[in-house]
Amino acid sequence: MIVAGCDVGSLTTKAVILNNKRILSQAIISSGFKPEESAREVMATALSFAGLSTDDIQYCVGTGYGRERIPFVSTALSEIACHAKGAHWLLPTARTVIDIGGQDCKAMKLDAQGNVVRFFTNDKCAAGTGRFLEVMANILGFDLDELGKVSLQAKDPLSLASTCTAWAQAEVIHHLNAKRTKSDIASAVNQAMAARVAILARSVGIEKDVCMTGGVAKNAGVVSALERLLDVKIRRLRIDPQLVGALGAAVHARQKIGG
């Protein structure tokens, strides 16, 4: 039973192909202006990695902001349902999932079957989203992965007075001009991000196990700051957290055809 999930996000497009309970292949590309083209490209890449053709896919579920414009999917589901399902597939004990994507942030509470029972989203403000980190990393001259690693080396961590992306940007520039170390500033950035996300996560009610999905889950600084703020261990998932939405879509696809 070969199924697929395709997640067209605002910044990246992802695809996962499943054969029963095994991930056959996966792919991530940057999202273009046309969701349908990004979807076709990422799926072609994933199919080629697996040595398959489109005809081999029995069912495909689409998700992400571009889900309604993916031409080859059988069903489109919300990214909330897909991230929840994907996280639960990887970690069946997961009851709280925090997903931080490029332009939004979601906290979800799951039941034992991986269904969403409650969720909260922030999709109106860049604070608390991947975009916030991207802007700050750019000013500091890091890529996103480095921002996390460097922040863990902070000796005298700073704090940011505002989580507004525009104001925080000005504050980071001020700290740079004041010759503060980049690791201390990076720590402040991750801490500010985590503080914002923690509010959303608390709104849904933290229940163990907690895990994170989305690109920001790769930032060790944010994860570590969130663990402190929420006073809970955040369980790491065994695949790239950016792929969890596409994986969840594939798991839904499997369930749709009775798998």
Added chain:
Amino acid sequence: MRMPTKTMRLFDDLLESPQNTLVEQASQDGRIPIGYSCAIVPEPLIMADRLFPVRLHATGVTGTEMADNYLSSFVCSYTRSLLEFAMDDRYEYIQGWVFVPSCAHMQRLIDNLEYLRKPAFSHVIDVPRKVNDVTIAWMVEELSMLAENLSSHFSVDLGDESLSRAIAEWNSFTEIVRSVGELRKRTHPPLTGTEFHTMLMSTLASPKDLIIPKILDFKQEVQQRGSPVDYRARLMLVGGHLHDPGFIRIIESQGGLVVADRFCTGSIPGLMPIEMNGDPIRNLAEHSFRKTLCPRMMEEFHRRVESIIETAREYKVDGVVIEIIKFCDLWGVDAMPLITALRKQGIPVLKLEREYRLGSEGQLRTRVQAFIESMGT
């Protein structure tokens, strides 16, 4: 997707601008449009003789650059949009304004209108925030003052007989609208919530007598439809002012059919008939409080919750969507215990914060879709 009917296209046209063709027709016939902003204002009082009510709306507003100069950034976008339209002379045709200082934001609108575009006739009804015998007596006095002022300013007859006729006309109008609304109780309703709201908003924005024939046409069209509306979940929409039917259209695009409404510009319980027994002003005063379930009213939270639960059961809804305009203090505060109370009854709830003008459609779609998915329907 269902094609819009002929009357639905007409209703859409009527909402394109506050000064619609029916308002123009009535004005050309020498009738007097009176703008009002709050459900507490009794429409029949501004329907008597040559008067006709127009619910203030700013559908199609594209920005509030002028109003932003006069209102604080914490004033809601509904108030802001009304002031923008007023400053842009989009309400120039309105000859009189009747307000209720429903909230601090609305009070700022009244203040600014007085300052920037002083209307020839403007009246503020001082509505109490509690309901008891003293309140009714107070409201009777307030409405009597309004009737006197309207009567002397516009030389119209607002005597008991004239008001009774207006109440009877309003009751006939609401009976027709209710009969359309009740079609939504069916297991497979023949109309969408978007269509119902478009029709309802058109009735609020037009003279009642001129729009009644159009509603009857629409009802006939709907009843003759072959196929019912397809849906995944039946939803009830709860909240403050909602004017743009596009908001409901987005909810329904995700399979959530809006079958019941409990918002300021909705039909439940706003269109219940007015009891006619004796003094028409007193009947109007009592009715204003009976039909209004606004969070501005103190000590009425329980009644508001009960009404929503009762309606949810009557219309067999699967979930409730609470829509709140950003910075609306009244609904913002009421929503928190309301969500808890509804969930205690086992009713799934989704809260959506929005702006008056439709926007962020993608995010709205995702939230609604996820809500429907979480209900397992």
